[in-house]
Amino acid sequence: MSLNSNTLAARWRLFAIMVVIVLVINFPIIVIVANSFQTTEQIMLNRSIIPQHFSFTNYEFLWGQTSFFRFLFNSVIVSGGSMICGVSAASMAGYALSRFKGPVLSIYSQALFVIQMFPIILALIPLFIVFRALELVNSPIPVIIIYTVVHLPFATWMAKAFFDTIPRELEEAAQVDGCSKFQAFLRIVLPLSGPGMAAVSIFSFLFSYNEFFVGSVFLRDESSMTVPIGMQMFMQQFATDWGSLMAAATLAVIPTFILFLMVQKYITYGAVAGGVKG
Amino acid sequence: MSLVAERAPYAGRSSVRQWWNNGNALPYLLLLPSAVVIGVVILIPFFEALQYSFTNSSLLEVGKFVGLDNYTKLLSSKDFWNAFRFSVIFALANVIGCYILGLGLALLMNMEMPFRGFFRVALLLPWIIPSVVSIVSWRWMVADHNAVFNQIIQLFGGRPIFFLSNNDWAQFIVVLIKIWRSFPFMMLSLLAALQGIDRSLYEAAALDGATKWKAFWHVTLPQIRDVSIVLCLLMTIWSVNDFDTPFLLTQGGPANSTENFVLLAYKYTFARNDLGTGAAISFVTLIILMVFIVIMLRRQREA
Structure with a gap:
């Protein structure tokens, strides 16, 4: 119902309404971030929404007394690993789905939709037994592999959507010049889809960075935990130390937030084009 | 770009080679890595879990078959x-x-x-x-x-x-x-x-x-x-x-x-x-x- 007949005043009224809505919806996040700069005593004493004092005590505590930065490091390893695997597999499959047709491809495309709905706990039980036998519990490897598969459908749809926007004529011209189909993909199409691949990579990284369930099953030792798993441990250990919890929560969202700002314009496109029509 | 291989009347080894040389295998090769990880991480465990659901297994040992x-x-x-x-x-x-x-x-x-x-x-x-x-x-x-x-x-x-x-x-x-x-x-x-x-x-x-x-x-x-x-x-x-x-x-x-x-x-x-x-x-x-x-x-x- 987008009507261009809106007057300027009406648009600013809408703007004001939206500001209120955004503040209300993001209220829990805003409160946590603002309060993370007070010590736990100050937080518990004032119990106000707007902080009265300012200190970095909580952040110093996280840096000095906890493994939080170890968790961050583990998160980068796990997310980076699954990003590399996920983007490689998704870009190839996405290209196949974008350029070719056939029964195998359409079955594959439907299989992706089923995986999107699959209750991962079913696969987790046998996988846990296998990886434990291989002594890979607490290693990033099983987590990287499982994350890759879980986000593969969405990443593939995103990649396909980008390849769809690149004209086929480019590859056809390259083939006339003597390139094979694979060379055309490697040398012509991939370099052109740089921004698209960047978006898929960031999405892929974000997914693994945020994931909790799979990680909590496989990463049981404190030295192997990623940020979400480590924070859950904090939630049990420091249940009443709100200052540290809030500071950890704030630090945990910073990477998410920065990466998301870089990719947000593509997320819409991929989510809708792939997820819904798929 | 059809996936269906053009079958020569004297179909045989040479037509397979020609199909391959024409780059018709490319989409399947491109799908292969994804299909392999999906098979290993989703498909095989799926059937294994189905099997477990009919046994009294624990995390330590595979149990006996107990039917439903x-x-x-x-x-x-x-x-x-x-x-x-x-x-x-x-x-x-x-x-x-x-x-x-x-x-x-x-x-x-x-x-x-x-x-x-x-x-x-x-x-x-x-x-x-x-x-x-x-x-x-x-x-x-x-x-x-x-x-x-x-x-x-x-x-x-x-x-x-x-x-x-x-x-x-x-x-x-x-x-x-x-x-x-x-x-x-x-x-x-x-x-x-x-x-x-x-x-x-x-x-x-x-x-x-x-x-x-x-x-x-x-x-x-x-x-x-x-x-x-x-x-x-x-x-x-x-x-x-x-x-x-x-x-x-x-x-x-x-x-x-x-x-x-x-x-x-x-x-x-x-x-x-x-x-x-x-x-x-x-x-x-x-x-x-x-x-x-x-x-x-x-x-x-x-x-």
């Missing part, structure tokens, strides 16, 4: 029906809540306003932050008698509520957080659907003298109907499979009131070391979901 024992034991247990009840409430409330909130906001966001791009990003925040962070934030809202929500209630003269130790309130908060975490996806997808509606339909409706409300009812809603159904089905599946929200907030408590199927399966497998029943719960969940989806899609086609 796990399933019959499960269907007659109180735990199962408790989880069933909460899973249904959780999914239903989440889908309805997300749809109303998501559609409302999508309609607002579809209008011209300053800083629209900024608002779109800001409204997606609850969806993109790690689940653990959202639970920490929400815990602070409802943790004790002095928490933010209770301060607001007291401001209006109400008495503080112990949100996390009362069964009904705990269920309410878990659902509320799940809606908060998942409405942005609904909003984003509905917004895209709204933007895809042909403008001339509204112009025609306006010519017929339709009010804004009538245009919404007779043009907008029918146009986004199919997308809405798919989105609601996806939301249902994601709600039933959600582990993070109830586990991180209440671990299924108080008194198992916020325990859904996934949590129950997790508890059987990893806490009670009863692998067979754990797997059986997941299969029952899968069957229930599949039956539900097939019924919904069939009804959609008939309508």
